[in-house]
Each structure stands twice: as structure tokens, then as C-alpha cells.
Amino acid sequence: MSRDTALVSAQWVEDHLDDPKVVLVEVDEDTAAYDKGHIRGAIKLDWTTDLQDQVRRDFVNRQQFEALLSSRGVANDDTVVLYGGNNNWFAAYAYWYFNLYGHTDVKLLDGGRKKWELDSRELTDELPSREATSYTATEQDTSIRAFRDEVVAAIGAQNLVDVRSPDEYAGRLLAPAHLPQEQAQRAGHIPTASNVPWSKAANDDGTFKSDDELKQLYTDAGVDWDKDTIAYCRIGERSSHTWFVLKELLGQQNVKNYDGSWTEYGSLVGVPVALGDEPGSADA
Amino acid sequence: MCGSTAGGLSLDGVDVAKEAVVQGQVVRDGQPVSNAYVRLLDRTGEFTAEVPTSATGHFRFFAADGDWTLRTLAPQTATVDRSVHASVGSVAEVTIQL
Numbered sequence: 001m002s003r004d005t006a007l008v009s010a011q012w013v014e015d016h017l018d019d020p021k022v023v024l025v026e027v028d029e030d031t032a033a034y035d036k037g038h039i040r041g042a043i044k045l046d047w048t049t050d051l052q053d054q055v056r057r058d059f060v061n062r063q064q065f066e067a068l069l070s071s072r073g074v075a076n077d078d079t080v081v082l083y084g085g086n087n088n089w090f091a092a093y094a095y096w097y098f099n100l101y102g103h104t105d106v107k108l109l110d111g112g113r114k115k116w117e118l119d120s121r122e123l124t125d126e127l128p129s130r131e132a133t134s135y136t137a138t139e140q141d142t143s144i145r146a147f148r149d150e151v152v153a154a155i156g157a158q159n160l161v162d163v164r165s166p167d168e169y170a171g172r173l174l175a176p177a178h179l180p181q182e183q184a185q186r187a188g189h190i191p192t193a194s195n196v197p198w199s200k201a202a203n204d205d206g207t208f209k210s211d212d213e214l215k216q217l218y219t220d221a222g223v224d225w226d227k228d229t230i231a232y233c234r235i236g237e238r239s240s241h242t243w244f245v246l247k248e249l250l251g252q253q254n255v256k257n258y259d260g261s262w263t264e265y266g267s268l269v270g271v272p273v274a275l276g277d278e279p280g281s282a283d284a
Numbered sequence: 285m286c287g288s289t290a291g292g293l294s295l296d297g298v299d300v301a302k303e304a305v306v307q308g309q310v311v312r313d314g315q316p317v318s319n320a321y322v323r324l325l326d327r328t329g330e331f332t333a334e335v336p337t338s339a340t341g342h343f344r345f346f347a348a349d350g351d352w353t354l355r356t357l358a359p360q361t362a363t364v365d366r367s368v369h370a371s372v373g374s375v376a377e378v379t380i381q382l
Contacts, residue, residue, distance in 0.1 A: 033336065086334050114321055114336075120359045165332040167348060177324050177333040177345045181303060199331035204323075204357060 003211065006248040007110045008081055010119055016081075017041055023074050023130070026113065027094040028084040029237075037123035039083065039116060043072050043130065047090050047237070051097060059140075059259075065101050066137045073130025076103070083109035083116065087202040092244045093237040096257055100145060102138030108244065111206040118205055144243070146230045146256035148264060151190065152271055156282025159229040160193035161218070163242045164262065168234070169195040171275045175234060185266030188273040190232070191280040194221040198238040201245045214245055222279075225252065232258040232265070293342045295375065304370040307344035308378035309337075310356055316341025317382060320358035327351050348372070356380050 016022045017040055024042035026034045034044040045051060050068055053060055060068065074080065080098060084091035088108055098106045109116070117123070146154075154160055167173040171187035189195070200217055202208055209217070223229065229246060231239040236259030247255040258265075265271065274280030293307050306324065310317040322343040323334040327350055335343050345352075347370040356364045361382050368376050 030336065036339075085336055114357075117319055118321075118357060118359050165326065166328070166330055167326055167332065172348050173332075175346070177347050178335045179333075180298070180346050181348075197330060204355075204363070 001248040002251060003208075003249050006107055006244070007208065008107045009110055010116050010121060013039065013081060013083075013109050013116075014121065021078055023078045023080050024109075025074075025080055025082050025091075025094065026084055027082055027090045028113070029086055029090050033085055033113070035125070037125055040122065040124045040126070041128045042083075043074075043128060045072075045094060047093065051094070059097065059100070062101065062137045062139060066135050069103075069135040069137075070133050073133055074135055075133040076136055078105070080106040081109055082106065083112045085113045087114070087199060087206040087241065088112035089198070089237050089241050093240040095248075096144065096240040096243055100140050102141065110208060114206040143254075144247070144256055146232075146258040148258075148260055148268065150256070151230055151232070151258050151260075151265065154228075154230050155190060155272065156192045157227075159223050159227050160190050161221075161223065161229060161231045161239075161242060161246075162189045162193040162195050163198035163231055163233045163239050164189075164195070165197050165199075166195060166277065168262075169193075170277050176238075183263075183266075185263060186273055187266070188275045189262075189280075190265060191272045191274040192282055193232075193274075194223065194279055195277075196221045196223075196242070198233065198241045201242065208245065208249060211249060214250060218246070218250075228254040228256070230256045230258050232261040234262045235259070236261045293344055300375060301373050304347045304349055304372045305344065305375040306347050306352060306354070306368050306370050306378065307342065307375065308354075308380060309341045310343065310358070310380045310382065311341060312358075312361075312382040317358055320356055320361075320382070322380070323355040323357070325353040325355055329353065354378060354380065356382065358382055 082091040174183040231242040233239040243257040246252045310320045320337045324332045324345045354366045
């Protein structure tokens with residue numbers, strides 16, 4: 001993977017609006033954003049109802065994912081182009097999710113919905129109709145998904161990258177600042193994790209920074225390029241954005257997203273937690 | 285429940301005593317701007333959160349005690365930065381003129 005295969009520009013999307021093998025998919029944190037206007041032909045995936053199991057805390061299973069994409073008219077050989085608000089953070093989460101279930105012809109619209117809007121490109125409220133397909137997914141590719149025991153084992157051994165804002169990392173906030181702060185779990189970060197806020201990988205208009213700038217960013221934060229890496233945030237979406245940067249743009253091998261993230265880790269009994277702006281030590 | 289501040293977003297459902305709310309409206313020539321993006325930057329200038337403005341140009345953040353910057357982006361408009369002070373238990377209302 002590289003920038004050329006993983007990203008498309010707003011102009012590319014505009015040029016492919018009528019290409020039947022290109023499926024535009026909007027995935028937003030604000031699940032009502034699509035209804036206010038979307039790129040012509042785009043379908044919507046709701047990250048809370050479509051992509052999450054409604055009983056246990058987990059993703060929909062393989063059969064449910066197959067049923068979802070079949071009913072929305074996505075075929076196995078379609079090129080899926082994802083976009084969303086807030087620098088594509090939930091679109092990047094969906095990108096990782098599509099990879100998890102084996103759909104590899106997937107791309108992000110560089111800059112997402114914000115770039116599209118700031119360019120004053122057209123949005124519509126017209127709903128597209130796509131014929132149902134019979135989509136086949138693979139088993140989950142757990143080489144890109146980290147679970148809690150691996151995360152605890154990675155303390156002091158692998159790269160842990162906490163991509164939340166500095167105030168969340170230090171324990172001064174428990175959630176991104178546009179969400180209410182009251183939470184049950186402890187504040188802080190996983191000891192030895194470096195803090196590289198996900199947003200540092202993007203320009204103000206939501207497009208990704210250059211490969212050289214990105215490489216420098218993680219090198220300066222202490223990421224050892226010879227080690228495996230686990231990225232986490234609060235619930236695993238902002239860290240999908242960083243997973244995308246490390247794995248898909250910079251081509252780093254063995255990068256996992258820990259989707260349990262701080263809402264799981266910060267609630268575990270007996271695990272070490274570091275407070276403050278420094279990574280802390282493995283024997284904390 | 286707390287009433288809303290005149291012209292501001294309703295605070296129904298928000299436990300204001302536990303939150304450091306920063307909210308307001310983006311306007312241009314007295315009219316609300318519904319297609320802007322407002323970013324909350326921390327005291328070091330680091331990005332903390334971003335929201336699109338609502339149909340009525342409103343936005344809201346739940347910050348922490350301290351000094352913050354609101355950076356507003358809108359189509360064909362120069363970026364506007366505004367400083368704001370937040371504290372738990374109060375609501376900082378900011379009107380941003382483009």
C-alpha cells in the first residue's frame with residue numbers, strides 16, 4: 001500500500017461520480033450529517049448501528065457484514081471510496097474495518113467531507129439506489145486488530161502510540177472535547193506509550209501531510225521503525241486514522257489498531273496506568 | 285434543568301456543574317453560517333476536537349479548565365482564531381464573526 005493506492009483526491013472522486021464500479025460511502029461520527037447532504041451517489045454506513053454488534057461490545061460478525069454490504073449494493077469487485085467529517089476519522093475506521101473483512105480495494109477521499117465542502121463542491125440530499133449484491137467477506141484479519149492481552153504485553157516492548165489529544169493522554173480530559181467528559185474509567189495512558197495526536201497527521205483542511213512530514217512526526221515521538229506497533233485512542237476510531245497513516249501511507253509492517261482502546265484499558269482491573277505528559281516506565 | 289443563554293444553544297441534558305462548556309455561533313453579516321468547521325485547540329495550539337456548525341451556525345465543546353483557541357474554517361473565507369477561557373461549572377459563549 002502507498003499514498004497512490006490508498007488515497008484519492010476530491011477531483012478524482014468528482015471525475016468518477018458516474019463510474020458504476022466506484023462506490024462512495026459516507027461514514028460520519030455525526031450520523032445525521034449524510035442526511036443534510038452528501039456527495040452524489042454516496043451510500044451511508046452508520047458506525048453505531050451498521051458496524052457494531054447491538055448486544056455485546058464487538059463488531060458485527062462476518063455474516064452480518066456480508067448481509068450489510070449485500071443489501072447496500074456493494075460488490076466484492078467494487079472500488080470502495082470512503083469519506084467523512086473530522087479529517088475522515090470514522091471513514092478511516094471504516095477503511096480499517098473493510099480491511100479486517102478482506103475488502104482491499106478501498107480508498108479514502110483525501111480531506112474527506114470537510115475538504116469537499118471547503119472546495120465548495122456539490123452536495124445533494126438525493127438518495128442513491130443500488131441493486132443488492134451477494135457480498136462475500138473473509139474471516140477477520142486479526143493481524144491488524146490488537147486485543148487487550150497483546151497490549152499489556154507490548155508495554156515497554158513494542159511501539160504503543162496513543163493518538164488522543166495531549167490532555168486526554170495526560171489524564172486531564174477523558175474524552176474528545178466535543179463529547180461530555182463524565183466517564184467511569186480511570187484517566188491517563190498505557191505506560192511507555194508515546195503521544196502522537198492523530199490530528200497531527202492531517203492539515204487543517206483534513207488532507208494528509210506528506211510522507212516525509214509523517215515519517216518525521218513519528219520518528220520525533222520515539223517510534224522505533226524496527227518494532228511492531230499498536231495504536232489506540234478512546235474507542236478505536238482516531239487510532240484507525242493513525243493505523244492508516246503508518247500501514248497504508250508509510251508502508252510500515254505489523255501495525256495493529258486496538259479498538260478496545262482507552263474505554264477498555266482504563267477500566268481493566270490491575271493494569272498499570274501512567275498519568276501526566278511523559279510516557280512513564282514499564283514497571284509503573 | 286438549566287435554561288439556555290439568550291441566542292445560545294440549549295443546555296438541556298447537559299450537567300453544566302461537571303463540564304467546562306465552550307459554545308457559540310458562527311455568523312457572517314449577522315447571518316448564521318451553517319457550513320463552517322470549528323476546531324478547539326489547546327493551550328499549546330494542539331488540535332483537540334472539531335465540529336461542523338449546525339443549521340443555525342452553532343457549535344459546542346466540553347473542555348477543561350484553562351485557555352483554549354477556537355479556529356474556524358469556512359469555504360472561501362480566511363481562517364479565524366478566537367481565544368476563550370473555560371472553567372468547569374460555567375458556559376463560555378462565543379460569537380465568531382467571519
